[in-house]
Amino acid sequence: MRKEVILVGSGGQGTLLGGHILAEAAGIFDGYNVSNSGRYGAAARGDVTVSEVVISDEEIDYPKVTKADYMICLSQIGYDKYKNVLKKNGILIADSFYVYRTEHKNTHFIPLSEVVREKTGSEVGTNIAALGAFVRITKMVSKEAIRKAVKEKTPKGTEDFNLTIFDIGLGKIKEDVKVDEREQDLQEEYISILEADIQQR
Template sequence: MPDTTQKNDEKKKSGKPGKVVRGERYEIRFSGSGGHGVILAAVMMSEAAGRNPKLNVIQTQSYGPEARGGSSKADVVISKETIYYPKAMKLEMLLAFTQEACDKYYTDLKPNGLLVVDSNMVTKLPIKNSFGFSFIRIAREQVGHPMVANVIALGAMAALTGLVSRDDLKEVIKTRAPRGTEEKNLKAVKIGFDLGLKALKEKIG
C-alpha cells in the first residue's frame, strides 16, 4: 500500500517549483468566471503532466450555478503515488481570473502557496506570495483574441510550477485546442511560458 497520506508539515517544504515530492500531492487550481476557460486550461495542464509516465494526475471541477457568471474552478492533483481523494485539499498554486475567485479560494493555498492573478481583474491581493500578469489584455493585444487568455495563463502556470515542459504543452495544445485555433493557442502558450519564466528569474534573481 503506497503511502499517500497528506502531510501538511510546514517544515517539510515542498513549495519549490517543479518538484513533486514523493508521497505528496501537488495541487493546482484554475479559477475564474464562466467563459474564462479555466476547465480547458486545467485539462491541458493535466494532459501535459500526464505525459510524464512517473506522474499520476487527476483533474476535477466545480461548475453549475457558479459557472453562470459566478466563480468556477478546476483542480489538478499530481502525485507520484496513487491519488485516492480526487479533489484538491491544499493548493500549491492558485490561478485566479477574478477578484471573487481569488477571495474565495486563496485560503485553500498552502502556507507557502503561490497565487497567480490577472492583474487587471484582481486588484486587491490577499497574500504577498503572488504574481500578477495582464493575461486578458496580453491575449487581446499580442494574439488578437481575448479567448486565449486561459492558454497564456496555462503557459505561465506551467513555467512557474516547472511541472511540464514546453514541448509537452505544445503537443497537448495541438490535440485539445478547438480546430482552427491551434496557431493562436500555440502562440499564446509561448507568450505565457516566457512570462512565467521571466517572472521566476526576477524573483529568484
C-alpha cells in the first residue's frame, strides 16, 4: 500500500508544518514508512507552498508524489497550479473560503478557516483543522498519532490550542457541500471579487 498526499496552500498558512505533522504521525506514531518533502522558495512571502507526504507499509523507493491519492488545499491558485497532481478520483479536502472552484468530483468543501476564525478570532491553525478533516474523511492515520505529532511539532505553549483546533476539524463541521451545488451558488461577481483579491495577494 503506497498512498500519496499533497498539501497545497499559500505562504503563511502552515502547509509545510501540516505535512510535517502528518508525516510524523504516520511515520513515528502509526509505524508506517514515510517520506515528506516541501517545495519552498518565495513562499514565505505569499507564493504557493506545497508539502508532499508519501505513506507506505513497504520501503519507499521514489520519495515524491507522482499522482496523489489525497489533496488538502487551502488556496485557489494552489489548486489551479497542482490540480493535475491529484488523481481524477482522488479525494480533495478544500477550504471553502479560499477554494471556490474545483474539477475533482470527490471534493469536500469545508469552511475550515471560517470556523477556526469564528472560534478563535484568527485563522492560525487552519492547517491543523485540515488535518482533522483529513483524518475524519480518509482514516489514513489515527487521531492519536496526529495528536501526539501536534504536541511535538507545534510551538511550546500552543499545543492545547492546536489540539482544540484539530478536534474542530475532526468533528463534522457542517454538511460538506458537494461540488455541483456549490458551482451553482457561485455568482460570477463573487468569483471576480475573489480573483481580484487573490491577484492582489
